[in-house]
Amino acid sequence: MVSPFQKALAKKIKAGTKRDLQLCQDYINFTSNDYLALSTHPSVIQAAKAALEKDGAGATGARLLSGNSKALEKLESELAQLKGQEAALIFNSGFQANLTILGTLLSSQYYDKTPIVFSDRLNHASMHQGCQLAGIQQHRYHHLDYDHLQSLIKKHAVPGHPHFILTESVFGMDGDKADLGIICDLAETIDASVYVDEAHATGVYGKNGSGLSSDYANRLFGVMGTFSKALGGFGAYFAGSQELKDFLINFAPGFIYSTALPPATIAANHQAVKLLPSLHHERHHLQALAQQVRSSFSQLGFNTGQSTTHIIPVILGDVEKCTKLHQHLKDAELLTSLIRSPTVPLHTSRLRLALNVKHTTEDIKLLTDIIGNSLIV
Ligand SMILES: Cc1ncc(COP(=O)(O)O)c(C=O)c1O
Incomplete structure (x- = not known):
C-alpha cells in the first residue's frame, strides 16, 4: 500500500532534477574516485x-x-x-x-x-x-x-x-x-x-x-x-x-x-x-592528464574553475545544458558526473571529470573533441 506520506515524499523530487542510479561498466569512465586504479591492483x-x-x-x-x-x-x-x-x-x-x-x-x-x-x-x-x-x-x-x-x-x-x-x-x-x-x-x-x-x-x-x-x-x-x-x-x-x-x-x-x-x-x-x-609514475601520469584536460578545455573557452588537480569541473551553470551534454557524452560511451544544486551552489551546474591512471591521452582527446564539437554549449 502506498501511504499518503510516501506520495508526499515522492513529490519532493522536482521534475528535471531527479537523480538516477547508473551503471558505469560499459563506458570510458570519468566518474570514478579510484584515481590510482588500486581497486583492481x-x-x-x-x-x-x-x-x-x-x-x-x-x-x-x-x-x-x-x-x-x-x-x-x-x-x-x-x-x-x-x-x-x-x-x-x-x-x-x-x-x-x-x-x-x-x-x-x-x-x-x-x-x-x-x-x-x-x-x-x-x-x-x-x-x-x-x-x-x-x-x-x-x-x-x-x-x-x-x-x-x-x-x-x-x-x-x-x-x-x-x-x-x-x-x-x-x-x-x-x-x-x-x-x-x-x-x-x-x-x-x-x-x-x-x-x-x-x-x-x-x-x-x-x-x-x-x-x-x-x-x-x-x-x-x-x-x-x-x-x-x-x-x-x-x-x-x-x-x-x-x-x-x-x-x-x-x-x-x-x-x-x-x-x-x-x-x-x-x-x-x-x-x-x-x-x-612506489606510485610516483602513476601520480606523474595523472597530473600530466589533468594538465592536458585543463589546457584543452581552456582553449575551447570552457570554465574549469580553479582546478589544479585531477578533478576538473566543466562548469556550464545551466542545469538543462549540463543534462543534455551529459547524455550526449553517454551516447558516445563516455561517462561523466552530472553535478547540480544542492551538491554545488545554484547556477554552477557542471560535469565533473575525475581522472584516473588508466585513462589515456586518446581518451582525453575523444572527450574534448566530443564536447568541443557539440552544439549544446
Ligand atoms: C571530501 C569528502 N569527504 C568525505 C566523503 C565521504 O567518504 P565516503 O565515500 O568514504 O563515505 C567524500 C565522498 O565523496 C568526500 O568527497
Whole structure:
C-alpha cells in the first residue's frame, strides 16, 4: 500500500532534477574516485582474498567488543606515520567519520563555552552534517576566500571559547586546493584548531602520496581521510593526537556502536597504503592528464574553475545544458558526473571529470573533441 506520506515524499523530487542510479561498466569512465586504479591492483585483491580466507567475512562486532584486530591496529599505526600524526583511528566510511568525529568534537557538552566554528562553504556534506549533529552554527566563509575567513574571525571569534576551522584539502567537486599554510596562520591568531578532510588528496599529493596535510602536521588538530578514493577501498580514518583518539574511542557514537570493517577490506586498504610510496609514475601520469584536460578545455573557452588537480569541473551553470551534454557524452560511451544544486551552489551546474591512471591521452582527446564539437554549449 502506498501511504499518503510516501506520495508526499515522492513529490519532493522536482521534475528535471531527479537523480538516477547508473551503471558505469560499459563506458570510458570519468566518474570514478579510484584515481590510482588500486581497486583492481593484483596485490590489493590478493591481500583481500588471503584475509577473507584466513579471518572470515565479517569483523563480528564493534571495536570495543569483538571487532578489534591486530590488522586494524597495525594499519592505524602506519596511517599515523603517513600523516605525520601521533595516532590514527579507523572509521567505517568517510561520511560516517566526519559525521561522528565533528558531531562529537564540536558538541558544546564537552566544553565550558560553546565552540565557534568557521568552515569553507564548499566543504563536503558530511562535514556540514557533523556540525549540525553537534548543534553548532557554522560561520561559513566563501570558498577559498581567506580574507573573508579573516573578516568572519574578526567578527565572531570570542576569547575563551574553543575555535575550529574546517576545510577539505583538495575539494571534491571543484578540484582546487585549500591553502593550509594561510589557514594555519589565521588559526594561530585565535588559537583555533584546524580540521582537514583529505579524502581527495591522500594517495595523489604530498610526499609518497601522504596528502597535503602532512607538511602542516604539527599545526593541525586533526585530519581525516578515506580509503574510498585513491586507495581504491572502503572506510576512513582520523589522524591526530593519542588523546583525541582515546576521546573518540570513548565518546564518538559512530565508532562505539558500529561493527568494525571486515578483514578483507582492512587488508585491501592496508596493501593500498603500502603501495603508495612506489606510485610516483602513476601520480606523474595523472597530473600530466589533468594538465592536458585543463589546457584543452581552456582553449575551447570552457570554465574549469580553479582546478589544479585531477578533478576538473566543466562548469556550464545551466542545469538543462549540463543534462543534455551529459547524455550526449553517454551516447558516445563516455561517462561523466552530472553535478547540480544542492551538491554545488545554484547556477554552477557542471560535469565533473575525475581522472584516473588508466585513462589515456586518446581518451582525453575523444572527450574534448566530443564536447568541443557539440552544439549544446
Ligand atoms: C571530501 C569528502 N569527504 C568525505 C566523503 C565521504 O567518504 P565516503 O565515500 O568514504 O563515505 C567524500 C565522498 O565523496 C568526500 O568527497
